[in-house]
Amino acid sequence: MTNSDIDIDDALKPEALTTGRSVFLAFQGGGARGIAHVGGLSAVNNLNLTISGVAGTSAGAIMAALVAAHYRADALFNPEARTHLLQSVANGRYQRATALFGKDWSAIRTLRRAAGIGKAIAGWVKTSGLDLIWSQVWSQRKGKAAVVAAGLVLALMVVWHVPRPALAVLLALLAGLGWVAIRYLKGLASLREVRELVDVAIAEGLNIKSREITFEQMMEHGGLPLKLVATNVSGKSLELFSVETTPTAVVADAVAASICLPIVFQPWTFAFARRGQDEKVEQQFIDGGLVSNLPAWTFDEDRALQPDTVTVAFGLQPPRSAEDAKPNWFTAALQTVVAGPPEVHFRGIDRMVHVPLESAITVLDFDADLDTLGKDVEKARSDATLQIKLHVTAVPEAVRQVLADLQEQLGGALREVFGLEAPGVDEPLFRIALAIQKPTDRKSLAIAYEVGHPVSQRGVRFGLAASDVGAAWQGNPRVSRVSDEQVYKDAVWTGYVPVYDREPLESDDGSLTPAPGEAAVVAVFDSARPLPARIWDDRDEFEDFWLQLSEAASEFLAQPDVGQYFRRSAAWV
Incomplete structure (x- = not known):
């Protein structure tokens, strides 16, 4: 049995586009490096993904506000045509980024x-x-x-x-x-002109005649859900601006509040009311990167309500060669504020893909020429396209196709061997799920893919040390009848097959254990239909059925790179 007709590498080719997948976007702060976000957005646009909401901090807040106003990447900056937003918005008043200061x-x-x-x-x-x-x-x-x-x-x-x-x-x-x-x-510079530009750009993007656009006005005119983070100096707290929390706050003020990088920009002060407050209160803000520079967490509740939607979190970083060099204390401190450790941003967030975008310019290079900016955008677009296709679109679809082929081919072979009648076109012999250990997890693995299950258990976790799923990975695969530990409650039998990418180690007793450091992947086979009585009631016959199923599945899943792709495609789980 083989899956040679399925080539997962094809999913990463440029022409392998996908359509319609819904995503939330989060943009990290990074000063002038934020230009790389245009490349990330370009990848999203070219892959025809549906943007369900946007969030951002600092430079990412500007990007998020523009995306929420339905600006596409080529309208923000087109390296080939050498055109950019400043040439058109507000009658081209600014032309260059430095003119904003x-x-x-x-x-x-x-x-x-x-x-x-x-x-x-x-x-x-x-x-x-x-x-x-x-x-x-x-x-x-x-x-x-x-x-x-x-x-x-x-x-x-x-x-x-x-x-x-x-x-x-x-x-x-x-x-x-x-x-x-x-x-x-x-603070050296005022953000008045930046604030004015953002307000005008939002109004022009959504075709709104008035100015001072609020979060609720933005939604009323068809804007995307927008969430922005700033550091509230007056309240000594994180401030989350959104239509749910601050509906009457002016979006441009929230953007200005989020981008006040200490020393570089003067703190931003404005009056606004939170939901439920009758009167506006004046508050002072500085850069949101001090509290949350990549606000992927802002869509936690939204993802729970939209289980098929993934958050794509665009980070910013210098090229690796530059990153390896030891910076001076000021540069290091500034980089810490505008970037921050990714582990903090992503802790506990499910169905999230981190896409780091490299930028060769520094945080304060607002006067970089178009050629330099164009190189940053093109590299970011290329890198983001590969990462999004790997984790969100084409590769996950290819993995599901592999599992569907396994279900069809192996099910047909077992019917022939055991003389089983097909229960019907829509009723396969068994269902398949994949439980995968994410790179950030140490003690558990979670259901990532499912084929044939009417009720999804995706995201449900199992301990590596205290579950049948974990036991299978540790070298004790088994099949069981109805029990409290069934992954799917309607299953009448469930079996577990470990998926190794590297050759497992063989113990003295002949049992297999995974290679050290390999992330756990376990295929879960089950069915809501009992097998025929001659198999179901005969223990030896049932064990023979499971032995042939598990051995054939192991052979199918052990083909080169299959396990590796399973592991690499699970970042969004």
């Missing part, structure tokens, strides 16, 4: 240069070995005391020996530096 752009550019100088100095310190000397001195208690004492002595020497006029100049310089520091802490 006005005279404040020079301050942002100065900050970027200072960060570059700091990085160069940090590199020199590292290569010279001074960082090792400093770390050894500072790591010791006496070393800290010596450094503090030396600083005090130096300060006293300056006070005693430096002439008063020179000391006055020095103090004036320190005061000036203090003023600069205070200004930097308050």
Whole structure:
């Protein structure tokens, strides 16, 4: 028995498109790197996926708001035509991204240069070995005391020996530096123009004549469900803006609140009312990346109501070669704010696919040329297309086809061997489900695929150490009649077959155990119809039936790369 007529690799070819699959999109913050999100959206558009809602933080908030207003990727930026949204929205008032910051752009550019100088100095310190000397001195208690004492002595020497006029100049310089520091802490640039652009773009995208578009107005005019995250400084909390939580809040204000990267942008303050509040209250906000920079979790309830919809979470990251280099402290801190660890964003989220998009530009490269931006967008589109097809569309469909073929071919072969009559066109001999251990799971596996079950159990978990499914993976496959541990309650018999991608290890007693580190995959066979009495009532005959089924299934599923594709296609479970 073979599945040679099914080639899962075909699913990853560019021409293997799919249509209609519903997805939620979440966009991560990342400053100027957010241009890569256009490539991610382009992949979604080209795969003809249906967008059911969008969420975003910081730069991702701008992207989410535009997508919610039904902008497609080629309207935001078309690398081939060298056209972009700024050329058309608001009568082309801005043309370039830096025009959104006005005279404040020079301050942002100065900050970027200072960060570059700091990085160069940090590199020199590292290569010279001074960082090792400093770390050894500072790591010791006496070393800290010596450094503090030396600083005090130096300060006293300056006070005693430096002439008063020179000391006055020095103090004036320190005061000036203090003023600069205070200004930097308050934020270098205003977001007024960005806020205006977003408001106009939403109105034009949804063909709304008025301005100051609120979340409820956006929905009334056909916009997609939109969720934005910001850090509420006034309330010292996370703020989730949406039609459910803040229906009368202006979307452009929520976007401005979400993108206030500390130091770079001034905090955004505006008045709004949460649902149930009669009066608006003025609140101050800074960048949402401080609390949740990739808000895939905002669709948890929506996914529960739409079980066939998957969340695609677009992340942002530098190219790997650049990521491996050790950044200076400022760059590292800024990157932490605008990116954050993905483990935090995804913890406990089911049916979610993380698609990291690489960007060669830095967080503050708002003046990058069109060629550079185009390369980022094209690479992001290519990478996103592959990942989405692998985890969401073509490959999962191919996996289901493999299981359907197994059901048909193996069922037909068993009928011939045991002389069974076909119960009917719509009633196969058995049903199949796949339980798969996700890469982030350590103690359990969950139902990922099903063929022939009227009531879905997808997502139901089973412990590796305390279940029949887990026991099968640990080398103890079995078949059972009706019991409390049946995966599907209508089943009259259930059997379990482990699916190994690597050669399992054989114990002294002849039993097989999985190779270390291999993610668990178990095929679950069952039926709601009892077998004929001559098989059902004869224990030996029933065991022979199961032996032939399990051996044939193992051979079918052990073909090259089948188990690997099963594992790799389960990120959305």
